[in-house]
Amino acid sequence: MTDRTRPIEVALLATPESTGSTLYGMVDVLSSVGRDWPLLTTGQAGESIIRPLILSRDLEPLPIANGGLVQPQQRLAEDYQPDVVCVLELFFDPFRGPQTDYSPEVEWLKGYWQRGGIIAAACTGAYLLGQGGLLDDQDATTHWAYCDLMARSFPSARVHPNRVLVTAGLGQRLIMAGGGTSWMDMALYLIARFFGVEEATRVAKVNLIDWHENGQQPYAMLSQTRQVEDARIAETQTWVAQHYNQRSPVATMVTMSGLSERSFKRRFKLATGLSPMEYVLTLRLEEAKHILETSDVAIDVVAEEVGYQDAAFFSRKFQQKVGITPAQYRRKFGGLRRLAGAST
Incomplete structure (x- = not known):
């Protein structure tokens, strides 16, 4: 639980491989916390108690995956310390890995982590945590189709393909969600962590969000269809x-x-x-x-x-x-x- 006298600030890291649905989906869900339940039940909107904003290398308009365009609100800076940073879905080949150089983002995430920050990664966003060494000897998860890549790329990480949500690291300050819409599970977890289960339940009801209680297995393609070289x-x-x-x-x-x-x-x-x-x-x-x-x-x-x-x-x-x-x-x-x- 956290101090309700101010909104908590959640930075959503945007990169050229980010997808708009997860970025703006998180903006909409987090902005609704504290505001929409009173509006729907009493007719009087409450105050938003989470302030989401989009973080990037600079403040220039950023082309992202699938032809989207985002306007960052905060640039990477050593003295910037939001309450939480979210690294959301990145669109890249599950066999080759990302082709973008993420050195600036990875170095900033490492510094943020060392300063005591909380990092939440959804889907393939967890790959950046691995690149920063934050998953060494830690439990982790990502989209079911990328778990093999994660396990090969970061062999000291314990990758759990079926888990929808994993918390790890000192103080459970690393939070990882699986693939697809499991960013919603991550959003509910963050809301419950800062403001309690009742508030998270209200947001789930407002937005018709179902918790993925059966994990990723029902959604996974069990066999890789790619032919081998042998x-x-x-x-x-x-x-x-x-x-x-x-x-x-x-x-x-x-x-x-x-x-x-x-x-x-x-x-x-x-x-x-x-x-x-x-x-x-x-x-x-x-x-x-x-x-x-x-x-x-x-x-x-x-x-x-x-x-x-x-x-x-x-x-x-x-x-x-x-x-x-x-x-x-x-x-x-x-x-x-x-x-x-x-x-x-």
């Missing part, structure tokens, strides 16, 4: 993408590769990061997710279509990997497809 392994990848529902697909892949079983499994794991059986499982579950989203067939039929005779075993594997049961997944994502189909 030609023999790539050939088996191509085959199993069409035949994952057959009996004993790994044995067929071994035969196709012309390698010994031990050599094949070692090279497959080296090339893809997964064992052959794990790879087959992810393909089967991705197809199961698609069937659940697009049809109303029974769960045991879904299991059989992706290669499992035992529906209970399939359901257990599905929940382990996806975080919710097949029936829960269908309710969560099938409704959107049905609605879209009805509207067309």
Whole structure:
């Protein structure tokens, strides 16, 4: 909890790879704190108790991702010490990493951290924390599609792909949210941290924000579709993408590769990061997710279509990997497809 006699100041770091929806979404949500609930329930607006502003290298209008343009309100300066700094989503290739030189931002963040600041990163913004060494020997999270890149780039960080929110560092002053709209979870956490759970609940009600209590797993693409450079392994990848529902697909892949079983499994794991059986499982579950989203067939039929005779075993594997049961997944994502189909 914090002193209510003044608004807290939350700086939102803007860069050329920032996305406008997260920057201005945070501006709108944080500006509503203390103001909108009284307006909607009594007709009299309250005072905003958080002051968000956009921070950048300088005060020049800044072109950002997707053709956006932002007007920064504060430049990076050694003596600038807001209550919180947020590093939001950066749009870059999950296989190559950011192509922008972020040295000025990273150095400023390191200095801000050393002066006792609180840093909250959403989605790929956590990459800048890693570049500054702030994630060394710390728990971390980011968008599910970028977790492999984070783990490779910052091997001493403990990256949690399923976690929507992670707090770490001295005094829990590092806050990281996963991908997509999990910046909203981060906003609610910050509101609760400074002004209490009741205030965060009011903001969630005003803005119809749902907490991602099941983590990122239900939203994640479980398998990477990128073909590997090892030609023999790539050939088996191509085959199993069409035949994952057959009996004993790994044995067929071994035969196709012309390698010994031990050599094949070692090279497959080296090339893809997964064992052959794990790879087959992810393909089967991705197809199961698609069937659940697009049809109303029974769960045991879904299991059989992706290669499992035992529906209970399939359901257990599905929940382990996806975080919710097949029936829960269908309710969560099938409704959107049905609605879209009805509207067309």
